[in-house]
Amino acid sequence: MKPMLEARNLAVSFGGIHAVDGVTFAAAPNQITTVIGPNGAGKSTLFNLISGAVRPHRGHIVLDGKRHEHMRPDRLRELGIGRSFQITNLFFELTVAENLRLAAQLLEPRKHWLVPVRRSTLAGQRVGELLEEFHLAGKADERAGDLSHGEQRRLEIAVALAARPKVLMLDEPTQGMSHSDTAETARLIRALTDSVTVLLIEHDIGLVMDISDRIVVMHQGRKLADGPPAEVRADPAVQAAYFGHARS
Numbered sequence: 001m002k003p004m005l006e007a008r009n010l011a012v013s014f015g016g017i018h019a020v021d022g023v024t025f026a027a028a029p030n031q032i033t034t035v036i037g038p039n040g041a042g043k044s045t046l047f048n049l050i051s052g053a054v055r056p057h058r059g060h061i062v063l064d065g066k067r068h069e070h071m072r073p074d075r076l077r078e079l080g081i082g083r084s085f086q087i088t089n090l091f092f093e094l095t096v097a098e099n100l101r102l103a104a105q106l107l108e109p110r111k112h113w114l115v116p117v118r119r120s121t122l123a124g125q126r127v128g129e130l131l132e133e134f135h136l137a138g139k140a141d142e143r144a145g146d147l148s149h150g151e152q153r154r155l156e157i158a159v160a161l162a163a164r165p166k167v168l169m170l171d172e173p174t175q176g177m178s179h180s181d182t183a184e185t186a187r188l189i190r191a192l193t194d195s196v197t198v199l200l201i202e203h204d205i206g207l208v209m210d211i212s213d214r215i216v217v218m219h220q221g222r223k224l225a226d227g228p229p230a231e232v233r234a235d236p237a238v239q240a241a242y243f244g245h246a247r248s
């Protein structure tokens with residue numbers, strides 16, 4: 001099957017550190033591809049390269065069959081890449097509905113972008129859908145800053161999905177969550193693959209093995225292994241580099 005997203009030979013270094021050093025992988029449509037690796041392995045930087053937040057020194061992406069050299073994040077968002085961040089990107093002073101509304105605004109035709117947000121109907125409909133889907137309808141008018149940690153992380157996923165991306169990138173969406181919130185979030189992410197291709201960074205290895213269709217293992221900026229969960233787990237190089245000290 002044709003991949004929805006490919007990273008080809010992506011690389012960037014910061015002051016002599018090869019943060020990402022020639023990484024190539026493919027994410028199949030409507031599957032969950034998870035990037036794992038110890039702290040500092042280059043996972044978040046890889047996401048920054050794919051989503052345009054950091055300009056690669058080499059390499060490019062192929063999104064839905066089209067090759068893209070470096071592009072700005074807003075352009076890539078229009079082309080279908082939605083992402084959440086390891087550090088939150090919610091507007092804490094705005095309500096839940098307002099956060100979603102801003103993110104959904106991309107659905108409106110460009111000439112409507114300057115009309116008042118409350119009059120944009122496509123975006124408004126999308127907000128309603130997301131509030132239901134993410135069980136946030138009861139919280140629509142609360143400030144995002146007043147939500148529980150678990151609710152905020154759920155809202156971040158909803159925000160990343162608001163403009164109906166082709167690829168949804170989530171960087172450690174369960175970080176700091178309770179065990180039950182983590183399980184709930186895993187179910188939610190799995191359900192999203194009906195309509196979107198998911199690229200995930202996740203440190204909870206049990207969850208990774210459970211929900212991933214494919215796993216990319218990174219170590220010191222390089223790709224160490226890439227395959228279905230059982231195959232990756234059995235890989236001696238992965239065992240040595242990662243599972244030996246995965247409890248970070």
Ligand SMILES: Nc1ncnc2c1ncn2[C@@H]1O[C@H](COP(=O)(O)OP(=O)(O)O)[C@@H](O)[C@H]1O
Binds near residue numbers: 043044045
């Ligand atoms: N903007 C940056 N400037 C300098 N160094 C960076 C920057 N971003 C990441 N790094 C470095 O790149 C390496 C990979 O970091 P990161 O991608 O955050 O790893 P991970 O997400 O796997 O923990 C680390 O050594 C980190 O310190």
Ligand SMILES: [Mg+2]
Binds near residue numbers: 043
């Ligand atoms: Mg990271």
